[in-house]
Amino acid sequence: MAKHHISTTINGEPVEFLCETQQTLLDVLRDELGLTGSKEGCASGDCGACSVTVDGRLVCSCLVLGVEAEGHSVETIEGMADGENLHPLQQKFLEEAALQCGICTPGFLIAAKSLLEKNNNPTETEVRYWLAGNLCRCTGYDKIIRSVLDVAADMRSA
Amino acid sequence: MNTSQYEAPGSVDEAVALLANAKGNARVLAGGTDLLVQIRMGMADPALIVDIKKISEMTTVTAENGGFRIGAAVSGAELNENAAVKSMWPGIVEAMDLIGSTQIQGRCTLAGNLCNASPAADSVPAMIAADMTCTIAGPNGRREASVGSIATSPGKTSLADGEIVVSLFVPAQNATGGDAYLRFIPRTEMDIAVVGVGVNLTLDGNGVCTAARVSLGAVAPTALLVDDAAKALIGTKVDDAAMDNLAAAASAACNPINDKRGTIEFRTKVAGVIARRTAAIALERARSN
Numbered sequence: 193m194a195k196h197h198i199s200t201t202i203n204g205e206p207v208e209f210l211c212e213t214q215q216t217l218l219d220v221l222r223d224e225l226g227l228t229g230s231k232e233g234c235a236s237g238d239c240g241a242c243s244v245t246v247d248g249r250l251v252c253s254c255l256v257l258g259v260e261a262e263g264h265s266v267e268t269i270e271g272m273a274d275g276e277n278l279h280p281l282q283q284k285f286l287e288e289a290a291l292q293c294g295i296c297t298p299g300f301l302i303a304a305k306s307l308l309e310k311n312n313n314p315t316e317t318e319v320r321y322w323l324a325g326n327l328c329r330c331t332g333y334d335k336i337i338r339s340v341l342d343v344a345a346d347m348r349s350a
Numbered sequence: 351m352n353t354s355q356y357e358a359p360g361s362v363d364e365a366v367a368l369l370a371n372a373k374g375n376a377r378v379l380a381g382g383t384d385l386l387v388q389i390r391m392g393m394a395d396p397a398l399i400v401d402i403k404k405i406s407e408m409t410t411v412t413a414e415n416g417g418f419r420i421g422a423a424v425s426g427a428e429l430n431e432n433a434a435v436k437s438m439w440p441g442i443v444e445a446m447d448l449i450g451s452t453q454i455q456g457r458c459t460l461a462g463n464l465c466n467a468s469p470a471a472d473s474v475p476a477m478i479a480a481d482m483t484c485t486i487a488g489p490n491g492r493r494e495a496s497v498g499s500i501a502t503s504p505g506k507t508s509l510a511d512g513e514i515v516v517s518l519f520v521p522a523q524n525a526t527g528g529d530a531y532l533r534f535i536p537r538t539e540m541d542i543a544v545v546g547v548g549v550n551l552t553l554d555g556n557g558v559c560t561a562a563r564v565s566l567g568a569v570a571p572t573a574l575l576v577d578d579a580a581k582a583l584i585g586t587k588v589d590d591a592a593m594d595n596l597a598a599a600a601s602a603a604c605n606p607i608n609d610k611r612g613t614i615e616f617r618t619k620v621a622g623v624i625a626r627r628t629a630a631i632a633l634e635r636a637r638s639n
């Protein structure tokens with residue numbers, strides 16, 4: 193079976209790629225496009241390390257087929273910083289030591305960014321539920337939650 | 351994995367033709383949150399995947415006869431953002447919202463939850479309590495079926511080869527009706543229901559329950575509509591005695607399995623407890639309507 197020729201937009205740039213039906217969007221990002229920031233923790237939708245947005249909607253890229261990206265706009269961790277300037281969430285994660293091994297970090301950042309775009313005044317409970325699909329085996333979560341709440345507060349006072 | 355062909359047709363007729371020609375070795379792809387996991391685990395290996403998300407009839411929610419027609423490809427996140435559905439049927443929306451994480455919500459659908467036919471599917475008891483129906487398209491045209499008639503046993507449905515759920519219909523809620531869904535899980539998020547209960551009830555001007563539907567999930571091979579539980583409420587003011595009878599009827603209807611999440615004894619007991627709590631929420635909503 194011939195490969196599919198897919199035209200999509202990734203981090204604002206038009207991108208074309210070839211893929212097999214069974215390749216997930218995560219496989220395509222990592223193996224075909226060299227965008228290895230999105231991680232594979234489980235490949236079953238449980239860990240959130242592969243989080244990206246498709247047309248602004250937060251999803252697990254391990255549960256999206258590459259072919260489904262046709263005509264859609266994908267945002268990955270590689271598009272989060274503006275050149276050398278880190279996104280405020282990235283900056284805060286560093287300042288507040290919200291990461292250790294870092295495997296979960298791209299997923300948390302993408303998921304947190306998507307929350308703050310919807311709601312810049314979340315309660316701690318709302319942050320914890322929004323991020324319940326992102327697993328971290330190192331930090332114990334508190335520093336991650338605190339960083340997200342602090343960025344939200346900064347956004348409101350900016 | 352041999353999956354080779356992927357199609358994203360623009361109409362229901364094309365989707366049905368593709369599925370019918372594949373003679374059973376094809377799967378519908380809605381949000382993929384069950385299907386892609388099953389393919390990855392080797393539990394499914396369809397030769398053809400038919401993505402329904404490019405079919406406009408299946409991606410919209412429209413008002414119909416005072417209720418709503420919900421396209422089969424509408425995601426949990428989209429349903430949750432629909433203020434009209436949420437205010438009329440909060441129980442259905444909260445059941446759907448319990449599925450998975452924010453990421454899963456971006457993709458999962460009511461119809462996928464129904465057609466995956468898990469006994470623990472969260473949205474199904476809420477849909478049965480609301481007396482929802484679905485429109486099914488197949489090689490012989492369209493037919494209507496109740497939501498409760500779709501799952502026949504774990505992982506199996508009454509859909510024939512080539513049949514596809516096009517949309518789900520929820521009727522108008524009664525002016526003094528209320529619905530609710532609750533589940534018991536060992537964790538607070540991201541887990542599979544040990545028991546799930548959907549309740550939909552209507553009160554008259556004196557606060558007497560005139561109609562009720564109670565559905566239980568995860569305590570039998572398919573979600574149950576428990577008439578005795580409804581009868582326990584109808585004709586009462588949904589007082590403590592009625593709630594006791596409801597809980598007893600819910601427990602009596604259970605035919606669960608033992609597994610790591612709960613024993614038979616535990617599930618049977620908890621079904622009554624959760625039925626009571628769910629009915630209390632539905633009652634509160636009916637009173638404030």
Ligand SMILES: Cc1cc2nc3c(=O)[nH]c(=O)nc-3n(C[C@H](O)[C@H](O)[C@H](O)COP(=O)(O)OP(=O)(O)OC[C@H]3O[C@@H](n4cnc5c(N)ncnc54)[C@H](O)[C@@H]3O)c2cc1C
Pocket residue numbers: 236237238377378379380381382383384385386387402422423448449450451454457458459460461462463464465466470471472473509513514515516540541542543
């Ligand atoms: C991490 C994680 C957590 C989860 N948590 C929960 C949970 O808490 N509660 C719960 O109930 N479920 C849960 N699920 C399971 C799953 O998300 C739900 O069952 C979801 O509603 C499936 O919808 P979908 O659109 O993704 O289905 P898909 O995977 O696209 O489809 C599911 C099945 O239905 C068939 N199908 C889909 N649409 C149609 C149609 N229109 N007509 C005919 N057949 C169709 C498909 O071929 C497939 O066999 C979870 C899954 C994951 C990965």
Ligand code: FES
Pocket residue numbers: 231232233234235236237238239240241242243252253254255
């Ligand atoms: S790799 Fe996608 S959720 Fe874990």
Ligand code: FES
Pocket residue numbers: 290291292293294295296297327328329330331
């Ligand atoms: S920092 Fe290691 S898993 Fe989160």
